[in-house]
Amino acid sequence: xxxxxxxxxxxxxxxxxxxxxxxxxxxxxxxxxxxxxxxxxxxxxxxxxxxxxxxxxxxxxxxxxxxxxxxxxxxxxxxxxxxxxxxxxxxxxxxxxxxxxxxxxxxxxxxxxxxxxxxxxxxxxxxxxxxxxxxxxxxxxxxxxxxxxxxxxxxxxxxxxxxxxxxxxxxxxxxxxxxxxxxxxxxxxxxxxxxxxxxxxxxxxxxxxxxxxxxxxxxxxxxxxxxxxxxxxxxxxxxxxxxxxxxxxxxxxxxxxxxxxxxxxxxxxxxxxxxxxxxxxxxxxxxxxxxxxxxxxxxxxxxxxxxxxxxxxxxxxxxxxxxxxxxxxxxxxxxxxxxxxxxxxxxxxxxxxxxxxxxxxxxxxxxxxxxxxxxxxxxxxxxxxxxxxxxxxxxxxxxxxxxxxxxxxxxxxxxxxxxxxxxxxxxxxxxxxxxxxxxxxxxxxxxxxxxxxxxxxxxxxxxxxxxxxxxxxxxxxxxxxxxxx
Ligand code: UDP
Numbered sequence: 001x002x003x004x005x006x007x008x009x010x011x012x013x014x015x016x017x018x019x020x021x022x023x024x025x026x027x028x029x030x031x032x033x034x035x036x037x038x039x040x041x042x043x044x045x046x047x048x049x050x051x052x053x054x055x056x057x058x059x060x061x062x063x064x065x066x067x068x069x070x071x072x073x074x075x076x077x078x079x080x081x082x083x084x085x086x087x088x089x090x091x092x093x094x095x096x097x098x099x100x101x102x103x104x105x106x107x108x109x110x111x112x113x114x115x116x117x118x119x120x121x122x123x124x125x126x127x128x129x130x131x132x133x134x135x136x137x138x139x140x141x142x143x144x145x146x147x148x149x150x151x152x153x154x155x156x157x158x159x160x161x162x163x164x165x166x167x168x169x170x171x172x173x174x175x176x177x178x179x180x181x182x183x184x185x186x187x188x189x190x191x192x193x194x195x196x197x198x199x200x201x202x203x204x205x206x207x208x209x210x211x212x213x214x215x216x217x218x219x220x221x222x223x224x225x226x227x228x229x230x231x232x233x234x235x236x237x238x239x240x241x242x243x244x245x246x247x248x249x250x251x252x253x254x255x256x257x258x259x260x261x262x263x264x265x266x267x268x269x270x271x272x273x274x275x276x277x278x279x280x281x282x283x284x285x286x287x288x289x290x291x292x293x294x295x296x297x298x299x300x301x302x303x304x305x306x307x308x309x310x311x312x313x314x315x316x317x318x319x320x321x322x323x324x325x326x327x328x329x330x331x332x333x334x335x336x337x338x339x340x341x342x343x344x345x346x347x348x349x350x351x352x353x354x355x356x357x358x359x360x361x362x363x364x365x366x367x368x369x370x371x372x373x374x375x376x377x378x379x380x381x382x383x384x385x386x387x388x389x390x391x392x393x394x395x396x397x398x399x400x401x402x403x404x405x406x407x408x409x410x411x412x413x414x415x416x417x418x419x420x421x422x423x424x425x426x427x428x429x430x431x432x433x434x435x436x437x438x439x440x441x442x443x444x445x446x447x448x449x450x451x452x453x454x455x456x457x458x459x460x461x462x463x464x465x466x467x468x469x470x471x472x473x474x475x476x477x478x479x480x481x482x483x484x485x
Contacts, residue, residue: 006036006061007118007473012108014123015045015097017285018361019145022215023123024052025242026143027063032245033469036061038117040108043067068111074103101126108132118476121213127205139210139475141468146362147216148224148238149390150383153182154190155228158199163189169406179223180394187406188385210475211235213468215242215362217454217461220369220447221390237464241366244455246345260340266309266347269336273307276354276441279427280347280373282311283359287380287408291321292417298327300423301335306355306431309347311338348373354441355430357401360387372448374398374430374440378418381407397444401426 009030013023020041027037037056039049049065056063070078077100105128112120116136122129124142133140144151153175157163162173169187192198206212216238218225229236270278281301283289289297294312301308312320320328320337328337344364347353348371356368357376365387368375375398377388385407391398402422405415430437454461 006034007469007476008036008038009119009121009472010038010040010066010112010117012040012120012122012126012129013143014101014125015042017048018363019123019125020045020048022145022240022242022363023121023143024049025245026121026213026215026239027052028056028245029239029242029465030469031056031059031061031063033465034060035469036064038064038066040066040068040111042104043069066111068104068107070100071103071107074100098125102128105129105132109135112136119210119472124202124206127201130205130208133210134208137479139472140208142206142209142212144212144214146383146387147366147390148214148221148228149394150362150386151214152178152224152228153184153386153389154199154383155231157184157189157193158203163193178227182389182393184385184389185406188379189407190383190386191381191407207233211237211468213237213239215240215366217241217451217459219450219454219460220395237468239461239465239468241370241451241455241461243345243363243367243370244452247349247370247452259338259343261336261338261342263343263346266336266338266342267350269333270309270347270350270352273352275351277307278350278352279304279306279308279355279357279431280344280353281308281357282342282344282364283313283378283380284361284364285313285341287313287359291323295321295323296417296420297423298324298337299420300427302327302331303420303424304427304431306427308335309338309342309353310335311340311342311344313341314339345371355427357427360384360391362387365391366451369395369397369444369447370451372445374437374444376401376426376430378404395443395447397440397447399426399429399440 011023011027013020024039027039031037039052041049046065046067053063053065077096108129109132112132113136116138119139119141120129120133121141121143124144130140156175156177160176162176163186166173166186170185172183172185175182175184212234214236217240218238225238228234279301281297297310301310324337328335345367348356348367353371353373355376356373357378358364358368360377360379361384365375375391377391377398378401379385379388388400392400401418403416403418408415430440453459456462
């Protein structure tokens with residue numbers, strides 16, 4: 001590492017949108033503070049990174065890109081030739097891609113050895129990157145996708161295994177020792193609990209790292225921040241919500257992907273709607289519902305009577321079912337169905353949006369919090385059921401869609417189709433009048449203000465990012481003083 005000049009930080013994101021997006025935003029936040037940031041990714045992911053590079057072009061140290069090709073020995077593990085990201089392939093392809101990433105260890109080491117950066121920030125999934133950093137003699141920082149409530153629930157279940165006390169997948173168990181009553185079922189647990197060794201590897205890698213960065217802010221989950229950060233030896237910086245870098249109304253740059261809907265058209269459609277009247281419906285970057293479920297969601301939206309923007313993730317060239325085409329015709333200009341990808345942060349941030357039906361992915365959850373929008377929670381997999389408990393039971397800024405079942409990715413778990421009436425009822429609980437809906441919307445707005453305050457000068461997340469940069473600088477200076485071992 002060099003001893004003078006800007007701090008040089010390399011960032012290694014995991015290659016699916018929900019993991020990449022917040023790290024690209026963190027790259028921008030660091031570059032705005034004068035850090036020289038380099039993003040490392042595989043060639044097929046270059047297009048997802050380009051918008052972030054472009055918007056940093058006028059900064060003193062524009063963000064750079066370093067390409068790290070997959071070795072040919074693992075090409076057979078990749079889901080499909082040339083598709084090295086999960087933006088356009090099915091969520092079930094995750095495992096091949098994940099396994100293939102282990103082969104990046106040595107190539108990354110070779111790539112960085114001639115001129116090691118001052119620090120490496122990598123996704124928590126890449127446990128092996130802790131070894132790369134150790135071999136280079138530089139600090140590695142873990143970037144965690146989920147927030148602190150989910151991480152604390154994870155830790156607690158991992159430590160006490162309360163799920164082993166129940167006999168069926170659908171019987172609730174209590175997560176012990178938390179400030180709130182949190183019950184889950186085995187069918188709602190994130191995948192890693194099926195392979196506890198993978199959790200151990202991740203925790204060991206965490207212990208061998210310099211510290212942990214989490215995309216959240218203290219005032220959102222203070223009790224859980226205290227529990228999480230109190231673990232001996234754990235250093236944590238809470239630096240979010242990172243999506244705030246896109247808060248400028250004119251910033252339609254879409255964090256890794258060009259939107260399929262014309263953002264200007266969507267926003268002018270929203271401009272014509274009364275405040276808090278529109279529902280935004282989107283289930284993240286990976287979820288694929290079958291036509292039977294999509295039909296019911298469409299019918300529920302139609303029955304709700306509210307204007308809506310509904311993002312339906314479909315593969316290229318795939319068309320909608322005849323029933324959705326009919327619904328589209330009937331609702332006319334009251335609803336917009338986006339085929340593919342919407343500029344979510346801009347849509348959620350528009351004052352006309354009053355509710356968000358979401359799969360509770362952490363980025364989506366935090367983006368809704370930031371925008372002060374209440375949620376209709378429809379968790380699907382990963383840690384989304386845990387995030388849902390935070391939204392509905394702890395923060396009380398949303399309701400869960402009844403009848404939503406277990407983790408869609410768990411082997412053998414089949415969800416029943418949620419009917420249109422249930423969808424419409426849940427939407428009404430958030431969009432309607434009355435104390436329940438108004439209370440949720442009021443609390444959501446308050447958290448929105450706290451989120452912005454955390455990111456402003458003097459705010460907790462702003463301060464944590466400064467502290468992180470200072471500590472990495474100090475680390476570099478210390479190293480400069482010490483003789484090489
Ligand atoms: N996103 C978007 N437009 C879409 C769908 C998703 O901009 O049409 C973004 C969204 O704003 C969020 C990310 O993709 O930042 C999805 O991350 P999340 O953690 O919510 O869910 P995942 O996709 O990982 O399941």
